[in-house]
Amino acid sequence: MISSDIIRGHLDAVILKLIIEKDRYGYEISKEISKRTDNTFEIKEATLYAVFQRLDKNEFIISYSGQITHGRKRKYYKVTELGQSYFKEKVNEWKETKKVINTLLEESV
């Protein structure tokens, strides 16, 4: 079981990546995350929606109404230019972090 705290810090980038690939709606993202990690990481819906709210407030993503299911319209998300640059920033941050931790945790030769 993966520590959720560690993943939490990078959820923004993870979710943005999925939305950059194509416009998606909430549950679709949750399914995709489980699928790609082979069910090792299953994101709690509440966490997911909190991230949507924050990304939306900061104008990194915008929402629009899509297909009709059960007589109501699904809310789809789409990435903005600002979101794209924020995503790149976050990915670089992770690469740096990964490098540092790997270096420090490496068996000393």
Added chain:
Amino acid sequence: MEGNKESNKHIIGGIGMMKINDYVEGLFKDIPSSSEKEDIMQEIILNLDEKVQDLIEQGKGEEDAINKSIVDFGDATEIKNSLMQSSNVELNTKKKINYSNRMWFSIWGSAMIIGLFLFINLYYNDRDIWFVYPTFAILWWPLASIFALLNNRKK
């Protein structure tokens, strides 16, 4: 056979959706109504419902599917806090408009009343200039609202 499956799915969706509906409404019952709140609730209900349908298709019983979806939902505190913040912002901006309107209303209203007294004073050709007395009294009204507005602006 196919036809039966389809109609069953629809019925299950109906009852299941009510339970999901109740759960989500319960989660957000302490949050003041707003369009943002309604929006998020609709989104959550729709998504949870689809999850329930998927679990049922995978072979879970309806009750199990609903319970698992609710448990998997997690802690909604962050969503609720964020909604509370935005509803507070809505309330505060509304207050400012009230103060300004109130002030102008009081200025116009008192001007009209003072004007009326002045007119009566002049019309009856009284020796005394008595309209000053009610004028002083009425001026309390716009004065109070001006200070209320200034107080609010300072905040």
